[in-house]
Amino acid sequence: MDLGLVYGCGADAYASLLSGQKNVEEVRRVYQLKDMAQEVIKTWDFNxxxxxxxxxxxxxxxxxxxxxxxxxxxxxHCDCKGKVEEEKALGVKxxxxxxxxxxxxxxxxxQFTLTFSIDTKVWKYTSSFITSLAWTNKTHCVKSIIVIVQEEDINNE
Structure with a gap:
């Protein structure tokens, strides 16, 4: 299997993500971690x-x-180019x-950074906005799905 590019995410990062959602002591016990990082990772920052x-x-x-x-x-060594499939839509950049x-x-x-700018006065999607980010080095392509939703869409199932 020839992957080319991967998103690196280790056990520490996963434990830090869970710490933001669960009891830290419970996460330490389940993963048998003595010195877990104090940093809590937000869902959108999880690699x-x-x-x-x-x-x-x-x-x-x-x-x-x-x-x-x-x-x-x-x-x-290699060089990669990144592109967001649909980087602008009504109210979304x-x-x-x-x-x-x-x-x-x-x-x-x-490392790379995406900046999301959303104007909800203009953005009137009934459910969600879906696009993707692709990184390619002419041999390999790694894609990331991007989903944007409004908070009430999640809570009103």
Whole structure:
């Protein structure tokens, strides 16, 4: 199996994510962690291929910065280009702040940031806005699904 690029996410990051959602002592017990990082990771900052943005109820203009890390697991060095499939829609703008990443060596990591700007006065989607982010180095492509929802869409199932 030849992956090329992967999102790096270790047990510590996962435990920190769970700490934000559960009792820290319970997470330590379940994962048998003695010195778990005190940092709590918010769901949108978890380094996982999918990205979900929940626009808080009552917001008229909402901005969120999401940073993720890619790891090169293919060759000694490579260059990758990133592109958001549909970066602008009515009331939604997604800005990829670095569109090119250079990996100097095998297993090197590069970070990128997406900025989401949402104007809910204009954005009138009945359910959600779905798009994707793709990173490619001409050989491999890693895609991240991006979902934007309003808070009441989640709570009113």
């Amino acid at each position: 996982y291929p999918s990205i979900m943005v929940v626009v808080p109820r009552g917001s008229t203009k909402y901005t969120l910065h999401v940073s993720h890390t890619l790891k090169n697991v293919d060759t000694s 997604i800005d990829l702040q670095l569109t090119k990443l250079h990996f100097k060596s095998l297993y090197s990591e590069q």
